[in-house]
Amino acid sequence: MVFLLPGVKFDFDLIQKYDTRAPRYTSYPPATELTEAFTAKDFELAICNSNQRQTPLSLYFHIPFCQSACYFCGCNTVISNNKNIAKPYLQNLAQEIKNTAELIDTSRNVLQIHWGGGTPNYLDLHQVEFLWNKINRYFTIDPQAEVSIEINPRYINKEYIQFLRDIGFNRISFGIQDFNPIVQEAVNRIQPEKMLIDAMGWIKDANFDSVNVDLIYGLPHQNLHTFRETVQKTIDLDPDRIVVFNFAYVPWMKPVQKRIDQNALPGAQEKLDILKMTIEELTNNEYLFIGMDHFAKTNNELAIAQQNGTLKRNFQGYTTHAETELFGFGATSISMLEDAYAQNHKGLKEYYQAVTEGIIPTSKGFKLSQDDIIRRDVIMSIMSHFQLHKSDIESKYHLDFDRYFCQELAELKPLEADGLVHLLADEIQITDIGRLLVRNIAVTFDTHSRMREAKFSRAI
Structure with a gap:
């Protein structure tokens, strides 16, 4: 059963079908x-x-x-x-x-x-x-x-x-x-x-x-x-x-x-x-x-x-x-730079010790590869704007989008069949039904999280 809402379509059956965990x-x-x-x-x-x-x-x-x-x-x-x-x-x-x-x-x-x-x-x-x-x-x-x-x-x-x-x-x-x-x-x-x-x-x-x-x-x-x-x-x-x-x-x-x-x-x-x-x-x-x-x-x-x-x-x-x-x-806070993320110590004792020693209180972090940066742009465009122009990615990173993401585009085909997304020549459009399931669409481009599903909350 589908209910029409302004800018959103609420489909109980699809939501239950895609009731999985995702970042x-x-x-x-x-x-x-x-x-x-x-x-x-x-x-x-x-x-x-x-x-x-x-x-x-x-x-x-x-x-x-x-x-x-x-x-x-x-x-x-x-x-x-x-x-x-x-x-x-x-x-x-x-x-x-x-x-x-x-x-x-x-x-x-x-x-x-x-x-x-x-x-x-x-x-x-x-x-x-x-x-x-x-x-x-x-x-x-x-x-x-x-x-x-x-x-x-x-x-x-x-x-x-x-x-x-x-x-x-x-x-x-x-x-x-x-x-x-x-x-x-x-x-x-x-x-x-x-x-x-x-x-x-x-x-x-x-x-x-x-x-x-x-x-x-x-x-x-x-x-x-x-x-x-x-x-x-x-x-x-x-x-x-x-x-x-x-x-x-x-x-x-x-x-x-x-x-x-x-x-x-x-x-x-x-x-x-x-x-x-x-x-x-x-x-x-x-x-x-x-x-x-x-x-x-x-x-x-x-x-x-x-x-x-x-x-x-x-x-x-x-x-x-x-x-x-x-x-x-501050303790546990995360910095998010263009090509690196860093998180401070969570424990006050460890945080205080690092600061006292004049050390940046980083406990862990991540250095992004060029592939990570490209995929981030794709995922954030989908999450923030419900659409992606392939040509924007191609001109920014000098790549052929369909070739670079051939596997991901193939994996999106069943989601397109279910009405969550439109796959066009130069655009990926999230439909009104797909808006509520945008995390399920974005995760297709995520090479890190697929083996860590249990760590995330459910998409709905």
Whole structure:
């Protein structure tokens, strides 16, 4: 049975047929390919090469601390009510910024900054200002830069929000997950409705350029009726972007999820019904389906970047500046350069030790081959724009697309027969049915992940 939605066709039978695991492609190769064979010295060389390219920069700063554990969480966090734990972390983060900035040509403009976590508003206002000043001391921030931060609405007030805006943040995001108090209790994330309404009101009053909220479907005790209420209440809040994540229940990878009652999770058909309803409600209320799990208003940067062909994906998801190279700071953060990826140590002890010794705190990474770079362009075009012009790849890399990817094009034939994709002379077009299964299409061009399927979440 096929249901028509604006820009999307929802086909239950095909979704069930292609219900396999695949990377989310926030990078290619995926982060699962990072290896300890890639060292801090390799990253230093990659930075040197990056300086020669003179590309603009994106910066990411990871604040890993949370006051309590959300049972659905898949992030790298440190749970502690002792706020003093942030003091040595900030000192080491500031030292890492200094050490790494000495290797970067910091005349390169910074077009994007993002603080993520964990919970960045775990920091008090003096600590926020301290970190902000360190960043501005060592980097050249473009006056029009997109500067964003994630917040937890349980630990925020109007003064804090206004301070963030005054100091220079112009975009903000927070997690709703679900308005239903039974669901919230089941995942240890209790946020009364008034709290969420107040947080959005403070953000609107502070005049942020853009606000993003996150929802999660597939959590315990959710059903079609209750999640419809959550979606409608979210629309009433009027955010600029909405991200609707599929909950990946992977307790063997994230032990905190063992606290979730598996018997309370919605079944596969219920999840599909929830997803269909969510897409329908959002697209009927002037949110564009950007891709995979992202929705944005037509005047939002994501929608504009997709229209202009400058949308891309990185380790934070969809992003608006395809030309930037990303440097990540803090424990577990990942840098994403043109030809290399590098991840910092996850453990605070190892991270602190490396920083203290004046070593870039790289724990693992990956050096991309020319083939990786070519395939990344193909995959990111499919993921970001739902189409690919073969001639663009041919002219950029001086190759014959059909010959280079003859095996992949053959493997796409059954997907074309199922209506997921159109294979044209100079173009690969993802159909409205294929949009929801874009990961299944992209994985065809992925030479790294096919033997690692179990490591990834399901495509829907």
